[in-house]
Amino acid sequence: MSNSPELLAALATVHDPELRRPITELGMVESAVLSQGTATVKILLTIAGCPMRSTIQDEATAALQAVAGVHQVNVNLGVMDPQQRADLRESLASRRTPFSDPSSLTRVIAVASGKGGVGKSSITANLACQLASQGLKVGLIDADVHGFSIPSLMGISQNPTRVDDMILPPVAHGVKVISIGMFLDSNQPVIWRGPMLHRALEQFLSDVYFGDLDYLFLDLPPGTGDMAISVSQLLPNSELLVVTTPQSTATEVAERAGTIALQTDQKVIGVVENMSFLQLPDGTRMEVFGSGGGAKLSDSLSQQLDYPVQLLTQIPLEESVRVGSDEGRPVVLSSPQSPAAFALRELAGKLDQRPRGLAGRSLPMSF
Numbered sequence: 452m453s454n455s456p457e458l459l460a461a462l463a464t465v466h467d468p469e470l471r472r473p474i475t476e477l478g479m480v481e482s483a484v485l486s487q488g489t490a491t492v493k494i495l496l497t498i499a500g501c502p503m504r505s506t507i508q509d510e511a512t513a514a515l516q517a518v519a520g521v522h523q524v525n526v527n528l529g530v531m532d533p534q535q536r537a538d539l540r541e542s543l544a545s546r547r548t549p550f551s552d553p554s555s556l557t558r559v560i561a562v563a564s565g566k567g568g569v570g571k572s573s574i575t576a577n578l579a580c581q582l583a584s585q586g587l588k589v590g591l592i593d594a595d596v597h598g599f600s601i602p603s604l605m606g607i608s609q610n611p612t613r614v615d616d617m618i619l620p621p622v623a624h625g626v627k628v629i630s631i632g633m634f635l636d637s638n639q640p641v642i643w644r645g646p647m648l649h650r651a652l653e654q655f656l657s658d659v660y661f662g663d664l665d666y667l668f669l670d671l672p673p674g675t676g677d678m679a680i681s682v683s684q685l686l687p688n689s690e691l692l693v694v695t696t697p698q699s700t701a702t703e704v705a706e707r708a709g710t711i712a713l714q715t716d717q718k719v720i721g722v723v724e725n726m727s728f729l730q731l732p733d734g735t736r737m738e739v740f741g742s743g744g745g746a747k748l749s750d751s752l753s754q755q756l757d758y759p760v761q762l763l764t765q766i767p768l769e770e771s772v773r774v775g776s777d778e779g780r781p782v783v784l785s786s787p788q789s790p791a792a793f794a795l796r797e798l799a800g801k802l803d804q805r806p807r808g809l810a811g812r813s814l815p816m817s818f
């Protein structure tokens with residue numbers, strides 16, 4: 452019996468949660484037959500232990516039940532054979548985004564800080580979630596090898612799925628996330644040396660299927676270490692966002708993280724001051740970590756880099772930020788009315804003001 456166009460149209464609305472493309476386009480629908488009101492469908496999963504099998508099955512069942520004339524639905528699951536997987540990989544390979552290519556339309560933003568604990572990972576996770584909630588396609592690489600807190604901030608416990616040599620990143624809150632922590636046994640200490648870091652990042656950029664992205668965020672380790680250099684080499688288009696607290700000690704080290712851009716030829720898009728103040732119930736602001744660090748950093752980076760590096764926002768110290776992090780649901784999603792969420796949305800808006808595309812980019816010329 453031949454496949455039913457009505458059933459195929461319904462299945463085209465079902466997306467593979469990891470590849471985020473219709474299952475019909477991915478060659479996952481082996482058959483879709485309608486006979487006397489019964490829809491019998493066979494869907495091929497990419498791998499046998501696909502963690503998303505029940506999601507795919509449930510969504511396919513729901514889509515088929517909505518087709519006129521369908522009274523009963525049978526969704527059977529199978530697994531792709533090596534040839535089918537190779538075909539899938541090939542069709543996806545043509546869609547892998549070469550982020551380092553000067554013609555890439557993906558904005559790559561590396562979030563840096565001088566010292567740890569200033570909220571760099573929380574800000575990165577919130578920016579990614581906010582832009583994804585606006586319908587943009589967003590990826591996030593946790594390159595903070597010593598901290599890798601992004602999976603828990605994003606509420607991810609699932610490991611990436613491997614389809615042969617391709618790695619499918621877990622998706623959380625609409626963001627495709629990959630972390631070095633996902634490839635290590637928990638609690639096992641790792642001493643990362645420069646070349647290992649470089650290779651790990653290189654592998655993320657080549658083997659992880661991100662698809663087309665509007666934004667790729669990188670959560671850098673604090674300081675001016677090897678990872679920052681690798682990012683600038685492997686992603687020469689990447690821009691830096693520097694996070695500090697108002698405290699002068701944080702600002703001094705953040706300045707070094709920012710001026711690394713002089714050597715790497717990256718653009719610093721701005722400064723974010725986090726934990727700027729605590730709003731007390733009577734409306735007054737308590738400056739727990741002092742004041743002025745963000746403005747001072749913005750001034751000194753502007754001077755040293757010789758272009759304006761603005762203080763883009765000041766984010767208050769707020770319990771909701773910590774609670775959102777602990778619950779794996781960043782504050783822009785878990786407590787969108789809070790002042791911190793407001794400041795983070797404002798920051799995302801400022802970043803997204805700049806047009807994506809080739810305007811202003813230097814393209815390699817050959818004469």
Ligand SMILES: Nc1ncnc2c1ncn2[C@@H]1O[C@H](COP(=O)(O)OP(=O)(O)OP(=O)(O)O)[C@@H](O)[C@H]1O
Nearest residue numbers: 567568569570571572573598767768769772773776
């Ligand atoms: N504005 C804020 N208000 C309250 N808590 C915050 C705020 N920003 C961050 N935090 C909390 O501070 C802690 C450190 O934040 P985070 O892990 O984002 O810092 P980091 O700079 O990425 O640190 P590291 O580089 O060491 O991983 C977390 O518990 C986080 O929930």
